[in-house]
Amino acid sequence: MLALPLLVLLATDAPAGPVAPRQVTPRQVTTAATGHVLANRDCWSADSRWLLYDLRTDETVFDGRRIERVEVDSGRVETLYEAPATAACGVPTGRGERVVFLRSPAEPTPDWAYAPWHRFGMTARRGERPTVLDARDLAPPLTPGALRGGTHLHTVSPDGRRVASTYEDHLLATGTGLPENRRVVAVTWPERRVAVSADHPRDQDGGFTVVATAVTDEPTPGSDEIARAYSDAWLPDSRRIAFFGEVRGAGGEAFSEVFVVDLPDEPTAAPGRPLEGTPTTRPNPPAGARQTRLTFIGAEPNPGVAASPRHWPVSSPAGEIAFLRRDADDRLRFCLVDRRGGPIRWLTNGRIEPTSAFTWSPDGARLAFVGDGSVCTVDVASGRVDRLTPPAEPGPTHHACVFSPDGTQIAYMQRVGAYDQLFVVDAATSGPEGEAR
Template identity: 25%
Template structure:
């Protein structure tokens, strides 16, 4: 197995956590990060920045005002594939000890990297009934740009109704900014938001109904999203299967009533219907990961456990639902996966090392040479847009303090 040279790109004390995808700028010159030193601490994190992949220069793009341990908090930033624009989670501005940052109290904020600190509210939030069409009243999370940079997917939890039921939603372009009444917890939005997954609390056994929709991806070359859905099998066991939904902005914009009324969650717009793709005996792995599309949109890649309970790569054919194992490693994958832009390779972490798997030849390269005693590699490795680099996070000991830093692998050196 080949080892590559690993560069520690970031040096300053302070966290440099990268999102699970979309961290490279469109020209691959910059990597966006947030200031977390702990994946669970978005609510306590105040900064989003970017680092130059050649020089290590860092620039602060956004810093919260009056940050405390209760919020507002920022994190999980990704670049648009087409513009020098980054999008990230932002907690509500008035977060305090009584109402801290929470999964139901956040939205997506964007920054043009040429205009730092000038936040752009992407999704509108309206908690004053009657609710404004195209708004939400909960929290959006883990935003993901479509390939053309026009649409944004996200997961959502409502603040007032069934707050524990996670859903998938989208933001689509609208002729005008979504304007809402001035009120505590409200903000305008550049894009029009809607929920596109149907969830219910108790799915019927053996049905296609789901109680949770989450951790989605855009299917390349299409207007579809693939997402994970928790359903019940014939025995009543909860398993996770792959679902898809076609995003039609015209249908979404035409159903103003989908915003819902007081005492309701937002509805799925008329004409938008989810479809079950996979039908398996065990479902997907319970390891947190996001679905990934092949470059041609034919397959969805995910993780599922083998007979030895090891996480392996699986793929589901979008047109038929055919589901099969792609890998048979003698170890268990321990991180989310990412597929190269060309669609020929997958990267992941296992046994505290970054790996590169060739989907056609089945060749596996271990790109790092850490032991289990070395400081932990965390999060998901991410390909650059030209597929010539992989960035990943690892703890580094800096003057006795463990700090999450960004490391970079040059794939041309393999």
């Protein structure tokens, strides 16, 4: 059994204009001699007072022992969760009164060490002890609502009812002669608990969890079939999730496009397609899940969405999805597409290329990102970029650039000595002649 402590929960480049600088003073929020890593979004408390983070030395190393939060104005730090001595935790996000984060297996063994198909989510509300987020069942008979592997990077839907994540499958990753293990998007109903028979030592009870996207080992060239689904982000209606799907071009080349999956209200199995799959087949999406391709960039000189920097197709409050792609001159630019599909709109001209993930302002008017060593925002109506912090070396990291829920601050990370520290900057921008607007 997991020993779970009580959680203290969170109560332009412009196509037609210049890059506008303004003099601001970024404020360092953390100072402890340890790593501090923000998730790419949903790391602020609802009242914009606190930041959630973990203590990994770097996002590529899963070695954090605690989930913490810091009060931005005072610098006061609270520990929300401490992992067992043989485990690690990280990537916390929150929505309302729910916090979710990632855990590695405790007491790892050679056949059950940290891996994408061995990690799992944890969740809690105010005053609760954290519980396992996603149920897991590894031995027949498999259990509907329990998957057979690991989840990662959990985000709560805007209405608080469901949690999205990526998923990889232990049975397929470690078996032979089976379909390939491929990353997909999963969805958990955390209040709908699933009890597992514990026929395997790594089985665990948890929330009702299903895969939401369909993949295939060999997508038909030129079709909408995908080999993997990744970088998921909720749409504002809490019924749909945007994600990147890896397709095959007419010549068999691999690249990714923007997709959306519509979710049913309740997860029930389609005839002949058990949610849990079988020991030799993948889990299946629930009946009513509908996967739709929004972009068709395969014929361009640089097909598909940009592979780097790592980013997510996040949506504005109005349902406009932002993503990055390279133009014919190989410049990295912001693009927008409606949640229902349609033409792609180029937003920036590529003079300042994004080097980080990005987030929307709560009013949907701007995107925050790191570019050219600065925290920047781009005005969605005009495409004008404002540089909020002066270029620095080392500058803000590529991990995160996150608007606060009240729209007044942007949080980011920057290396100070040997450690990544958390910073915030005023999100107000300057007008065409430099005056605040």
